[in-house]
Amino acid sequence: MVREALEADLRWRDPDGFADMHRTVHQQLVERVRTAPDEQMLPATSALLYLYRREASANFCKGREGGGVEDDLYEGGHVEDGPYGGADRGRVLELAEAAEGEASAAVCRFWLDRQPEAFRVYRSTRTGEIVAFFAWLRLREPLGTDIDPVVDAAWAHARSAAPLRPGEHMALARFSVHLPARGPLRGLAPANLMNWRALGEILQADRLAWTFFVMRDDGYWDDYMRHFAMPPAARRPCLGQHTYALFSHDWRAQPVSPWLAARSNATLSDAQGTRTPPRSREHDDELAVLSRPEFDTAIRDALRTLRRPDALADNPLNRSRLVTESGTTLAGLLASAIDDLRGGRSGDKHHRALTTTYLAGTPTQEAAAERLGVPFSTYRRHLASGIDRLTDLLWRSELKGTRITASG
Incomplete structure (x- = not known):
């Protein structure tokens, strides 16, 4: 009774402060579940789910008449x-x-x-x-x-x-x-x-x-x-x-983080007078889940339209985890990834071929080869292998959720 009274009072006096507190507690409890050893998983998860106990549409006890079930749910025994x-x-x-x-x-x-x-x-x-x-x-x-x-x-x-x-x-x-x-x-x-x-x-x-x-x-x-x-x-x-x-x-x-954010936001919205936290675009839209052939095609299309923002905006990579979790745009991500290619075998050749062709705005591939001072066949070989390396790098990042960061 004391707990419920304190919470109701804070919701009424300071709904925005209550929402901030809820999100802070929610994130802490999520991290506790993620790192819990097996013997602590259930207590950690029940503590997280307790935050949702009043959300009518998520009620574990639907069909139950009267009260008295909450202890069964959260106290166990x-x-x-x-x-x-x-x-x-x-x-x-x-x-x-x-x-x-x-x-x-x-x-x-x-x-x-x-x-x-x-x-x-x-x-x-x-x-x-x-x-x-x-x-x-x-x-x-x-x-x-x-x-x-x-x-x-x-x-x-x-x-x-x-x-x-x-x-x-x-x-x-x-x-x-x-x-x-x-x-x-x-x-x-x-x-x-x-x-x-x-x-x-x-x-x-x-x-x-x-x-x-x-x-x-x-x-x-x-x-x-x-x-x-x-x-x-x-x-x-x-x-x-x-x-x-x-x-x-x-x-x-819809990865775990935006899925949990949607659950948390729904709980806050159920409280009258409590603000609904702002939602980012990636929380509203489902991410694109591309197969490897689809991904490779999207990378090549993105490189060709890198200097045409309207066309680049239609690329499905904009809705991939690769981009939405990168903290930058698709164009910025590609530029950083190209920069990362300078390491490793033939990395400088791959970096120069991709930079000259797609970032520098060279009008034709023949002009790019001339600017690089190499035979056209050599340029084409460096460009093709550079695209393959770039695609492999970005595909690994898409699968593993690792971030691409500019080097040097």
Whole structure:
């Protein structure tokens, strides 16, 4: 009661100050989750999610009449999260069959054999019995698509929307299994621990392209997941007697930072009289997720139009992570990257060919070769290899999120 009164008073007296405080606390809690060891992940994630407790559209307790659930959500005590061990196999398969049928249990057995480290079990603190389990599969290639129609649907969606690029992976909250609970809570305690772990995994992930949350397709979670920018994929796979919905998010199109900013801003907007923080363009628009051939073409187009701002503005690289996280324009980024080529073998030749051709405004390639004082065939060779090196440099930056900085 004291906590709620203090917060309500600050919102009323100083809404802008409250918004600033909220963002500061939010960022600190996000960093705590990102750096938390495994045993601290859930407490850190629950502290972050506590900031969203009043956001109606994100309410974990939808359908609950009356109060008294908040302690269940944020104080815990009913179940505890722990790693899966070989001795848990029989109980996990028993739960899978009881909750979802024999076909689902067979698929669960497949993944237990191949990714046992992906599974978590939830034990009753009163009896020690496993009452639920969860699996966070990490996939870099289409393993198990002939066994698991849910995973097959996830790969099909990713391929059609924006395929994985080298070094990236997808993650599936493949099993979120607990026996049906009585009343409207639907297994509230284990479900929330699963949600917290999933968010923690997302915040700590490296090179995560897609996530898919797998739910029974009964419409219960549709609005909730859409609120979190995770709409259902078009394909609804069937397994046994059940149909499943896959709620998807491409983290390259909307990375974690703007996704969290949108959640934080929505929380602040719910408070009457509190300002809505300004949003940058990259928070409003989805980023472009380009394949390597598309990326190479975009780089070449950008170089050709580097001195034509109107044409350069239409280049899809303007909406790529490469540019939006660089703190500069596409033109500025290309100039810095060209400058970086001076290091390494033949770097000076590549730098001079690209600078003379694209930055100095030489009217023709023949004129560029003449200005450089080299035969035209030599110039063309230096230019082609320079473009290849430049594209490789920028592609690595796009994939890894590293910044291009001018050298020298």
